[in-house]
Amino acid sequence: MKISRKEVEYVAGLARLSLREEEIEALTSDMDSILAYVEKLNELETAGIIPTAHAVPVENAFREDEIRPSLGTSKALQNSPESENGCFRVPKVIE
Amino acid sequence: MELTDLTLYELQGLLTRKEVSSTDLTKIYLNRISSVDPRVNAYIRVAEEEALRAAEKADRRLQAGEGHFLTGIPLALKDIFITEAIETTCASRILAGFIPPYDGTAVKRLKAQDAVILGKLNMDEFAMGSSNENSPFGAVKNPWNPACVPGGSSGGSAACVAARMAAAALGTDTGGSIRQPASHCGVVGLKPTYGRVSRYGVIAYASSLDQVGPLTRDIQDCAILLQAVAGYDPLDSTSIDTPVPDYPEEIKKPIKGLKIGRPKEYFIEGLDPDVASAIDRAFATYRDLGAEIIDVSLPHTDYAIACYYLIATAEASSNLARYDGVRFGQRIDPGEGLIEMYRQSRAAGFGTEVKRRIMLGTYALSSGYYDAYYLKAQKVRTLIRQDLTEAFEKVDALLTPVAPSPAFRIGEKTADPLQMYLSDIFTISINLAGTCGLSLPCGQSREGLPIGLQLIGKPFAEEVILRAGYAFEQATEWHLQKAPL
Numbered sequence: 001m002k003i004s005r006k007e008v009e010y011v012a013g014l015a016r017l018s019l020r021e022e023e024i025e026a027l028t029s030d031m032d033s034i035l036a037y038v039e040k041l042n043e044l045e046t047a048g049i050i051p052t053a054h055a056v057p058v059e060n061a062f063r064e065d066e067i068r069p070s071l072g073t074s075k076a077l078q079n080s081p082e083s084e085n086g087c088f089r090v091p092k093v094i095e
Numbered sequence: 096m097e098l099t100d101l102t103l104y105e106l107q108g109l110l111t112r113k114e115v116s117s118t119d120l121t122k123i124y125l126n127r128i129s130s131v132d133p134r135v136n137a138y139i140r141v142a143e144e145e146a147l148r149a150a151e152k153a154d155r156r157l158q159a160g161e162g163h164f165l166t167g168i169p170l171a172l173k174d175i176f177i178t179e180a181i182e183t184t185c186a187s188r189i190l191a192g193f194i195p196p197y198d199g200t201a202v203k204r205l206k207a208q209d210a211v212i213l214g215k216l217n218m219d220e221f222a223m224g225s226s227n228e229n230s231p232f233g234a235v236k237n238p239w240n241p242a243c244v245p246g247g248s249s250g251g252s253a254a255c256v257a258a259r260m261a262a263a264a265l266g267t268d269t270g271g272s273i274r275q276p277a278s279h280c281g282v283v284g285l286k287p288t289y290g291r292v293s294r295y296g297v298i299a300y301a302s303s304l305d306q307v308g309p310l311t312r313d314i315q316d317c318a319i320l321l322q323a324v325a326g327y328d329p330l331d332s333t334s335i336d337t338p339v340p341d342y343p344e345e346i347k348k349p350i351k352g353l354k355i356g357r358p359k360e361y362f363i364e365g366l367d368p369d370v371a372s373a374i375d376r377a378f379a380t381y382r383d384l385g386a387e388i389i390d391v392s393l394p395h396t397d398y399a400i401a402c403y404y405l406i407a408t409a410e411a412s413s414n415l416a417r418y419d420g421v422r423f424g425q426r427i428d429p430g431e432g433l434i435e436m437y438r439q440s441r442a443a444g445f446g447t448e449v450k451r452r453i454m455l456g457t458y459a460l461s462s463g464y465y466d467a468y469y470l471k472a473q474k475v476r477t478l479i480r481q482d483l484t485e486a487f488e489k490v491d492a493l494l495t496p497v498a499p500s501p502a503f504r505i506g507e508k509t510a511d512p513l514q515m516y517l518s519d520i521f522t523i524s525i526n527l528a529g530t531c532g533l534s535l536p537c538g539q540s541r542e543g544l545p546i547g548l549q550l551i552g553k554p555f556a557e558e559v560i561l562r563a564g565y566a567f568e569q570a571t572e573w574h575l576q577k578a579p580l
Contacts, residue, residue: 008454015412015457016419017450018438026447027454030512034455037513038401041471044478051473052480054303054333055529056289056554061332075196081426088421091433 002035003028099127099259100577103168103316106262110157110167117157117167121150121211124169128213128260131580136235137245137255139174141214142181153209163208165323171261173252174215175222176202176307177296181212185298186220186230189424189444199296200331201265201307201324208323213261217251220446221415222272222300224248225518226508229448234505238280238578239544243502246276252310253280257578263311263320267297269304270403271497271522274534277310278497278547281536281576283317283564284310286522288554289529290335292321293328299414301407302333304526313574314535314564318342321557337555345558346565351385353563356490360396361521367500373538373546374496377567381494384566389490393482398475399524400516405459405472406527412456418444451512480528483551492560493551495521497534501544525551533560536573545576 008028012019019027073086082089098120101109109115125143132138146169153167177183177195184190198206205212219229227235227250235250237243238258245254249266253276256264266273268286277284285308292307299305309320322343327336357378362371378388420426420440427439445453459468486493498518508515525532530552537548548567552560568574 003458007458011454011458011461014461015453016416016434016437016441017445017453018435018442019450020442023447023450027451030451031455031458033513034404034516035458038405038468038472041398041401041405041475044395044398044475046471046474046478049474049477051470052476052527053473054289055476055480055527056333056335058290058333058335063329071196076422078196079193079423081420081424090421091428091430091436093433 002032098123102312103165103262103319106168107164111162113157117150117153117211118147120167121146121169121213124213124261131258131260134236134241134580135238135254135258135260136233137217137251137258137260138171139184139186139215139217139232139251140182142212145181146211146213149209149211153211156209164319165205165208165210167209167211168262169211169213170205171213171216171252171255171264172202173218173249173264173266175218175267175298176265177298178202178212178215181215183215186218186232187444187446187449188231189418189441191425193423197296200293200328202296204324216255216264219248219250220449221298221411222248222267222269223411223448223452225271225275225515226503227251227276228505228509229446231446237502238580240502240542242504243544244279244505246279246502248272249310250276253277253282253284256280256282256310256312258580263309263316265307265320265324266310267305267307268526269301269407270526271519273308273310274522274532274547274549275498275519277534279502279545281545281578282310282312283314283574284308284534285317285321285557286525286532287321287325287557288531290333291531291555291557292324293331293334295328295330301410302414303410304407314346314561314568315343318346318561340558342558342561346561348562350563350566353386353492354389354490355381355386355563356389356391356486356493358391358393358396358486358493358495360393361495365499366496367540369538369540370496370500370546374494374548377494377537377548380567380570384570391486391489391493393486393524395475395478395482396524399479399527400520402472402475402479402527403523404455404516405468406476408452408456409459409469410456412453412460415449415453448512476527479524483524483528483530487553491553492563495549495551497521497547497549501540501542501546521549530554531557531560533564535564535567536576537567537571538573539576
């Protein structure tokens with residue numbers, strides 16, 4: 001086995017996903033076969049190969065630090081499930 | 096010949112000569128959608144009021160002789176493009192009710208020409224899929240055979256163009272999501288070079304691979320639509336500031352002497368015999384047109400899918416972290432604090448394939464596995480890119496199949512995610528390498544399903560593969576085939 005049920009539960013915690021029992025089972029088996037498949041990358045010797053993060057080389061993209069019109073509070077908040085006093089409202093973080 | 100059968104080029108002529116108004120044309124398309132789409136399911140949302148308003152405005156521009164190329168022409172957009180005041184969901188429950196406060200750059204550029212946006216098109220949720228079966232709005236049906244998939248993830252875009260429910264559409268391609276559905280639906284689809292079209296206002300899946308492109312009836316239309324959306328955008332720091340050629344003019348140049356590579360790794364055992372013979376005939380056509388066919392090798396092709404499903408899922412797991420029930424989208428709050436609100440909102444909002452990819456990507460990036468999976472995949476990406484760079488020292492373009500088989504049946508591959516992933520084998524390397532790829536119709540299977548060929552070009556050489564595609568169209572009639580709807 002490439003991945004255990006316990007690891008799947010741990011990764012679900014990192015990904016902030018609440019999973020049902022049958023989802024944990026299905027994901028354990030799916031991820032196991034996908035991870036077994038991607039093992040084939042180890043057939044390739046890659047010591048000294050520079051990793052590619054972006055295929056088309058881009059230098060840092062700078063711009064002038066000028067003040068420009070922005071979205072504005074009401075538009076920025078228009079899709080929020082809950083807002084109050086011009087802020088996004090979330091459930092209590094600290095007890 | 097009906098008006099909905101006409102190309103962008105032909106419609107532009109009719110509109111400019113005032114032989115038809117944009118309002119009438121838009122109404123004809125809206126009627127066509129109401130009569131045909133119940134059998135195809137390409138649209139998530141038809142924006143009738145907005146479309147008719149845009150058509151009226153376009154008619155005023157045309158009356159005043161101020162039209163641009165796309166003025167008054169009805170188009171449609173994959174639901175991954177955010178559109179001001181029109182609900183945009185990326186085919187996910189987690190974005191139900193999301194009304195974007197602004198337009199993305201590609202949409203802005205279409206609107207600047209007074210194109211008419213008919214609505215938003217179905218897709219695999221967050222562009223994750225190869226069959227358009229991963230949509231809470233239901234699977235899209237292939238207009239050539241409703242028992243078959245249209246391909247994915249831009250399945251709605253390809254089906255919509257094939258079924259004449261818009262003159263052309265925009266899609267996105269992360270691993271083949273424009274080219275593969277274009278091939279399965281018998282239309283033209285282009286994935287431009289990474290950085291050619293702005294991604295600003297396009298909902299992100301895998302940011303180093305995603306690219307916007309057109310799905311159209313023919314190559315000339317593809318050149319016209321690419322022309323409209325291509326070019327540098329300061330709002331996308333990965334868009335490249337390099338001149339945009341005059342594509343509609345460039346495609347008409349001759350292709351005699353063009354060197355076309357035949358990568359042997361793309362002609363594998365298991366390639367559908369109808370696809371193989373259609374591609375063989377395409378090579379013969381190119382020989383007749385004066386092109387030189389040269390055998391080349393892309394030795395790391397077999398590693399592309401493994402490489403892609405680590406890099407794309409890793410980037411997706413990071414991009415999709417923003418769906419947390421705070422700033423937009425659905426919130427499920429059981430009243431057990433912030434973290435539980437995140438966990439429940441995401442659990443209820445994402446579909447199975449999206450969860451699978453978030454999990455895989457989170458695992459590949461997690462402590463202890465990063466080097467073994469993500470970093471390893473990035474190094475293999477370098478090798479895949481080098482393969483293409485070396486091939487392009489010998490040839491101007493490559494010709495390959497788009498997909499190993501014509502459109503498969505709905506439900507055929509849903510039980511095994513890995514089998515589904517393998518259907519992208521011929522398109523994925525192009526995204527990893529960041530270069531451009533074009534799919535155009537080149538045949539039909541014995542069951543009457545369309546087959547596409549892929550032309551792969553050097554970075555920022557879209558005009559070369561479009562020119563090769565245009566020459567093929569002049570010599571054949573596959574692009575004139577119409578889905579029996």
